[in-house]
Amino acid sequence: MVNYNELKFEEAINELDNIIEKLENGDITIDSALDEFKKGIDLYKHCYKKIEETEGKIRLILEDSDKNIKETDFENVE
Structure with a gap:
């Protein structure tokens, strides 16, 4: 298994797009398709x-009500 930790999100999405294109094209062997x-x-x-x-x-x-700006974690907002 390849370590993708250094891969940026956008790069990973582009790789996924390429894989989808290869699989949809159908011009690869079944073994290659499974690997992809x-x-x-x-x-x-x-x-x-x-x-x-x-x-x-x-x-x-x-x-807040006193017009003060505060930072809140995304998860804590309701």
């Missing part, structure tokens, strides 16, 4: 992890 499918699953997991990490880092700037 496995790679696609790994890339999907990497992208999902990146989204979760980013969501946890998002800060929303809110103004």
Whole structure:
């Protein structure tokens, strides 16, 4: 299994697009298709992890009743 930790989200999405194109084209062997499918699953997991990490880092700037600005974790906003 390849380590995708250094791969940027956008790069991983582009790789996924390329894999989808190859699989839809159908000009590859069944073994190659299976390898590409496995790679696609790994890339999907990497992208999902990146989204979760980013969501946890998002800060929303809110103004309270005294017109003070405060930062709140994205997860704590209701």
